[in-house]
Structures are given as structure tokens and as C-alpha cells.
Amino acid sequence: MSPRRSNTTPDDIVARHVAGDYRVAMIGFTPGWSYLSGLDEFAAHAAAAGSAAADAGRHDLDRRRADRRAMPGRPERLASAWDGPRSEPTSCTAIPIFLLEPGDAVTFSAVDAKTFAEQDRAAEAGEIVAELIAVMSKLVISSIGPASSVQDGGRHGAAALRPDAERRDGSARAGGGEYAWSETTLFAAAIEIGPFGAAFTARGGAVRVALAGASRNADIAGTRRGDRHVA
Amino acid sequence: MTLADGETLTLGFARGGSFSYLAIEGGIAGRADVRQPAR
Numbered sequence: 001m002s003p004r005r006s007n008t009t010p011d012d013i014v015a016r017h018v019a020g021d022y023r024v025a026m027i028g029f030t031p032g033w034s035y036l037s038g039l040d041e042f043a044a045h046a047a048a049a050g051s052a053a054a055d056a057g058r059h060d061l062d063r064r065r066a067d068r069r070a071m072p073g074r075p076e077r078l079a080s081a082w083d084g085p086r087s088e089p090t091s092c093t094a095i096p097i098f099l100l101e102p103g104d105a106v107t108f109s110a111v112d113a114k115t116f117a118e119q120d121r122a123a124e125a126g127e128i129v130a131e132l133i134a135v136m137s138k139l140v141i142s143s144i145g146p147a148s149s150v151q152d153g154g155r156h157g158a159a160a161l162r163p164d165a166e167r168r169d170g171s172a173r174a175g176g177g178e179y180a181w182s183e184t185t186l187f188a189a190a191i192e193i194g195p196f197g198a199a200f201t202a203r204g205g206a207v208r209v210a211l212a213g214a215s216r217n218a219d220i221a222g223t224r225r226g227d228r229h230v231a
Numbered sequence: 232m233t234l235a236d237g238e239t240l241t242l243g244f245a246r247g248g249s250f251s252y253l254a255i256e257g258g259i260a261g262r263a264d265v266r267q268p269a270r
Binding site: 147190191193200207208216218 | 233236237243245250256
């Protein structure tokens with residue numbers, strides 16, 4: 001990005017970039033190349049305006065140079081609306097270490113030129129310069145059929161699908177209940193599962209879920225957990 | 232119910248209905264996306 005062309009200062013650009021609330025929105029066709037959402041709108045526009053390598057606002061500023069030198073965990077340069085720290089190797093001699101997965105939160109830190117140069121050299125040598133702050137538990141949809149969707153706004157108005165309170169509370173206390181559909185989970189994000197089967201895997205830690213709706217067989221790690229009946 | 236790290240919840244075909252709903256504590260992308268409708 002060119003501060004002069006975007007009518008701003010380097011410090012402002014750095015501040016805006018660091019302040020972003022980034023998440024890995026998707027992984028590109030090259031394993032390890034992560035596309036981030038959350039780049040400040042101003043920074044995105046400025047990046048597009050100042051990018052000599054801009055291609056419909058999708059390519060980062062120094063893509064060609066970064067491609068030649070990319071190593072696992074290297075610090076990335078400011079990009080456009082899709083920001084992208086990369087973690088994939090570009091050589092078959094490099095060890096393929098993929099640092100990021102969809103849903104991961106990513107934080108950038110401001111560093112001075114000396115630190116950047118040091119990290120750049122370390123990354124060139126194959127060292128991971130990114131810092132893992134915390135592992136976030138995730139629910140991976142291993143398989144799912146058609147007519148399924150993610151309902152990140154929750155199941156508003158779906159109270160009729162909730163099991164009765166007696167079963168819910170008693171099951172929870174007994175430890176044998178497989179389903180809990182509380183006032184909290186009723187309005188939490190949900191996955192609507194179509195008539196076919198599906199599989200979900202917890203990664204990075206335990207994940208609490210609650211199931212309601214059509215009756216279907218359910219098992220965890222091969223152990224039958226009963227089924228769910230429409231209330 | 233709680234899925235431990237690495238455990239897989241497998242669901243079969245729906246019976247007596249077409250759709251099921253799997254609520255995720257903590258919401259999507261790690262956000263506590265819990266909203267209450269206007270009363």
C-alpha cells in the first residue's frame with residue numbers, strides 16, 4: 001500500500017490493520033493459504049488503491065514477491081479486503097505446516113523494521129514466527145446431505161421443537177440424557193440437517209451441542225446415544 | 232451433550248420428519264451468538 005496515494009500515514013495503516021477482528025473465512029485452493037475476513041474497510045480500499053498487483057481487489061499487495069519467498073508462518077503484508085497470512089510451503093523440500101483453519105481468529109501485531117527483518121529471515125529459514133495464543137474448539141461437519149444449512153441466528157420461533165422441560169432437566173442430572181435444548185441453545189446458532197445422515201467432529205477441545213427435530217439414530221464414537229423425537 | 236475432542240457425532244436418516252437442528256454452544260465462529268426475540 002502506498003500511504004501517499006491513499007492519503008494516509010504508515011502509522012495509521014498499521015494501526016488500522018492491527019485493529020482488525022480477523023477470522024479465517026476460507027482456505028484457498030493452495031493448502032495453507034488462508035483468506036481472512038475483518039479487514040478494516042478503509043484499509044481495504046487503501047490497499048486496493050495502492051496495490052500495483054491489485055486484481056479485482058482480491059490479491060495482496062506483494063503477492064508475486066510473497067509467492068516466491070513464502071514459508072510457513074511468515075509475516076504477511078497488508079492485503080486487500082481479503083487478508084491473507086499464509087502458512088504453506090512453496091517448495092517440495094519444505095515441511096508442510098499449515099497453521100490456520102477456517103474459523104480461526106488471527107491477530108496481527110505491529111513490529112518495527114528490525115523485528116520484521118528478523119522474523120522475515122526466520123521465516124525464510126523455515127521457522128514458525130506466528131504465535132499460537134489459544135486453541136479454539138470447533139465443530140467440523142464431516143459429512144452432511146442436501147437441504148442442510150447453517151442458521152447462525154438461531155432457531156427463532158422453533159420452540160415447538162424443544163423437548164419438554166422434565167426430560168431435559170432430568171436427563172442432564174442423571175448424566176444419561178443425550179439432549180439438552182435450553183433457552184440458551186434455542187436461540188444459539190444451529191445447523192439445520194436435512195433428511196439424510198450427517199457427521200460432526202469436535203476438534204481442538206470439547207464442544208457442547210443440543211439436538212432437536214426429526215427422530216434419527218445418533219451415536220458418538222460408535223456408541224448409540226438414542227434418537228430424537230419431535231416434541 | 233458434549234463431544235470430546237476428536238469424537239464424532241453420527242446421525243442417521245430422519246424418521247417421522249425431515250429436519251433436525253443441532254445447536255452449538257458458543258455459536259458460529261466462536262462467537263456467543265445468542266439472541267432473544269422481542270417479546
